[in-house]
Amino acid sequence: MKTDTLFKRAFNDALLLTSRLRDGDPIPSETTLAAELGVSRTTVRKILQTLTEEGVVAGAGRSRFARASAGEVLPFPEAETVPxxxxxxxxxxxxxxxxxxxxxxxxxxxxxxxxxxxxxxxxxxxxxxxxxxxxxxxxxxxxxxxQGFTHSFALELFEIREMFELRSAREFSSLPESSPLWHELRRLRQEHLDLLGEIETRFQDFSDLDSRFHRLVNTAVPNRFIDGFFDIITLIFHYHYQWNKQDERERNEVAIREHLAYIDALLSQSRSAVASACRKHLASARQTLIRSTSDAAAG
Amino acid sequence: MKTDTLFKRAFNDALLLTSRLRDGDPIPSETTLAAELGVSRTTVRKILQTLTEEGVVAGAGRSRFARASAGEVLPFPEAETVPxxxxxxxxxxxxxxxxxxxxxxxxxxxxxxxxxxxxxxxxxxxxxxxxxxxxxxxxxxxxxxxQGFTHSFALELFEIREMFELRSAREFSSLPESSPLWHELRRLRQEHLDLLGEIETRFQDFSDLDSRFHRLVNTAVPNRFIDGFFDIITLIFHYHYQWNKQDERERNEVAIREHLAYIDALLSQSRSAVASACRKHLASARQTLIRSTSDAAAG
DNA sequence: CCCGTGTTTCTTATGTACAAAAAACTTCTA
DNA sequence: TAGAAGTTTTTTGTACATAAGAAACACGGG
Missing domain, CATH: 1.10.10.10 (Winged helix-like DNA-binding domain superfamily/Winged helix DNA-binding domain)
Structure with missing residues (x-):
């Protein structure tokens, strides 16, 4: 039987929505809710039915409204909402x-x-x-x-990563002034600066910023095969960040500074500066990754 | 139920083997047969049983021998042996x-x-x-x-292909004299010459040669991601060769000459010569592919 | 005790069943 | 009559059953 994690996730989201309503407030239409929750109307109807049974929603058909008087309804456990x-x-x-x-x-x-x-x-x-x-x-x-997450896996991964990233960085730096991506880049630069200012407490936010930055660089001239490869990078780093907590703050701080140098190189539109900043950053990222590899010899 | 295409393919192969035996010749051991046919002993036993029922093999256990007297046994139809x-x-x-x-x-x-x-x-x-x-x-x-086999698919495919092939060609040309790959390359060069000599009749053999040549270049310094990408190229070209018969002989002849120039550049170990020969070949391969793309505009 | 066959167990490939979710279609009402 | 709810039809995700094939185990003869 198909699991209903989708229903449960959407139900929990719906609970949040209704909790913001006051007693007697009308419930939005099924179509609206479907769009807001990101599910089909079929699922919305199932949610409305359950909410009605729980007493959070009253009425039927076109006249449904919130019931704040009802006791607290427990959301489904987080674990049951994961696909x-x-x-x-x-x-x-x-x-x-x-x-x-x-x-x-x-x-x-x-x-x-x-x-x-x-x-x-x-x-x-x-x-x-x-x-x-x-x-x-x-x-x-x-x-x-x-095959496993081995030394050679990491090396081969980074060989390709460098080829792709250099290519994308080159394309990015030759974008016309008018491109909206320049604005995006400046915004990301500011986010890097902000994070650096609060590095002691927010260093764990880097993982997400890292991914967004590299993704942005890759959007300069899209290529489905590069995008696909980027998924691999994302997967690996996602789990790597979760598992390798050693020197995390220091590593991330270094990486942020490398990103800033890289961003400034992009903004300067100097080919050689871009290439060298990009290479430098990738080299240290590779080092970090390789250290957590599963092979015996570490060099 | 699992299909038995494996059994049927192996059975047909076994028929060929036994047809080479004379009446009374002993049948090799199950283990030997398994190795020769590339299947498990379980499948071999099923084959032996069937052959015995058909009268092509007589005896049992350790003493089995061929029976040429039996009538012709029909192999399974080709179609049923395809996974x-x-x-x-x-x-x-x-x-x-x-x-x-x-x-x-x-x-x-x-x-x-x-x-x-x-x-x-x-x-x-x-x-x-x-x-x-x-x-x-x-x-x-x-x-x-x-997504379909579109214009942009072909363009993106070739952007990556060029990056990878240039990288591999560069690695290949800097292999040490002692590498056995040089010998392989010279042998492939000869095969190209042979094919060129009989191009009028054998032009269809180029597809296979093409694949083997590019695969060889890629083996200089293996990378699993490049190998994976090469599978895509292989698939596309495999079907492309089957579907696009227009000017096939001419196209292949041109490609063979480009390959020869490319091979000679590799043998010369001159970086710039390799890069230019490689680029030239890929450019014409791209042209060919793009022409059979499904988009409306062809430029 | 090695090589070979006989026997048993384990693993995977493929067909079928059924509920969740989406999508299409119908009906109703302001 | 446009948008909303009601209803029906499609399509997909997951479970389970079963045969093909692989692998492991057992045993016997030289």
């Missing part, structure tokens, strides 16, 4: 990065299904779509081999 | 390239399943693994959108 695919990805990354499995090991679908408490179908589908990240590989005879 | 995944890919590419579906169109799993005469599960799995080729895209709300 299965996201849960599985998370569990798989933990399983791999925790080192429960070594590079070269065979992946057992049934085993994983039991461990992650999902049907084998879900694991199968996950592995299929996860293949593109290069961390697992299909065997000709069927089944999967774990 | 489902391959069949589906082929049908999907036809469906797309024939123009049965336009870019931006939604993909209906059930529809395709009926059309291709397979279960929805198979389509679903196919779409998932096919995503990496960039010709389809998953919608956030579920379902798939056809």
């Amino acid at each position: 299965t695919s996201v849960q599985v990805e998370k569990q798989f990354m933990e399983w791999m990065l925790r080192g429960d499995a070594k590079a070269g090991a065979l992946i057992n679908e049934l085993d994983l299904a039991r461990q992650f408490k999902v049907a084998t179908t879900v694991i199968r589908e996950f592995l299929n779509s996860f293949q593109r990240f290069g961390l697992i590989e299909r065997r000709p005879s069927g089944g999967w081999v774990l | 489902t995944s391959v069949q589906v890919e082929k049908q999907f590419m036809e469906w797309m390239l024939r123009g049965d579906a336009k870019a931006g169109a939604l993909i209906n799993e059930l529809d395709l399943a009926r059309q291709f005469k397979v279960a929805t599960t198979v389509i679903r799995e196919f779409l998932n693994s096919f995503q990496r080729f960039g010709l389809i895209e998953r919608r956030p709300s579920g379902g798939w959108v056809l």
Whole structure:
């Protein structure tokens, strides 16, 4: 049976919306709610029905209104609102990065299904779509081999990353003055400065800023294959930030300063300055990543 | 139920093997046969059983021998020996390239399943693994959108291809004298010359040679992401060669000459010569591909 | 005790069933 | 009659069953 995490997430969101209403306020139309919650009308109707049963919403059809008098309605637990695919990805990354499995090991679908408490179908589908990240590989005879987050994986990843980023940075710096991306870039620069000012307390916000900055650079001249590759980078860094807490504040501070130099180079539109700032930043990012790699030798 | 295309393919191969034996010759051991046919012993035993029933093999256990006296045994039809995944890919590419579906169109799993005469599960799995080729895209709300083999697809593909190929060519040309790849390259050069000599009759053999040459260049310094991207190139060209027969002989002849110039540049180990020969070849390959693109405007 | 076959167990590929969610269609009312 | 709710139809996501095929285990003869 299909899970109803979508319904539960939307229900929780709807609870928040209604809690802002006062007793007797009219409820927006189903179509409006659907747009606001980002789901179909079918799901909205299910939510309205449940809210009515709970007494938070009264009336029916075209005349529905909020009932503040009703007792507090408990939202669904956070965990039940996460799509299965996201849960599985998370569990798989933990399983791999925790080192429960070594590079070269065979992946057992049934085993994983039991461990992650999902049907084998879900694991199968996950592995299929996860293949593109290069961390697992299909065997000709069927089944999967774990390639793992190894030293060579990181090196190969960064070789491509450098090619792509240099290309995008070059394109970006030759954008016409009129491009709205310049404004975006200046805004991001300010965000970097702000974060640097509060680095002691907000250093964990860097992960998101990092991703947004590199994404912006890549939008100068879009290419679907570069975008796809960027998804890999994003995935790796997302989990890397979660798992490697060592020297986090220092690392992020250094990275912010490198970003600022990189941004200033872009703004200067000097090709050589852009290339060198970009290379410098990527080199230190690579170093950080490689240190958390699973190989024995670290050089 | 799992299909038995594997068994049928292996059975046909085994028929060929036994047809070379004379009456009374001993049959190799199950393990040996398994290795030769590239399947497990389980499948070999099934084959031996069938062959025995058909009278081509007599005896049992350790003493089995060929029986030439038996009438001709019919192999399974070619079509039944093709793995489902391959069949589906082929049908999907036809469906797309024939123009049965336009870019931006939604993909209906059930529809395709009926059309291709397979279960929805198979389509679903196919779409998932096919995503990496960039010709389809998953919608956030579920379902798939056809991106299609468009003008911009070809342009973006070649932008990356050029980056990767230039990088690999550069690495290749700086390989040490001792590398065995130089020998491989000289052998491929000879194959090109041979093909050029018989171009009138053998021009269709170029597709395979093309793929092998570019693959060789890429093996200089392997990178899993470049390898993955190369799979996309291979897929596209594989079908492109099958569908675009216009000027095929002329196109291939030109390409062979470009390859030869490219190979000679590599052998000369001159960076600038390599870069220019490589660029020149890719430019004409791009032209060819773009002409068979599905967009209205062709420039 | 090694190589080979016989036997059993495990794993994966594929078909079918069914609920969630989306989308399309219909009806109603201000 | 436009927009809203009611209803029906499609489509997708997940579970489960079963046969094909791989792998592991067991045993026997030289």
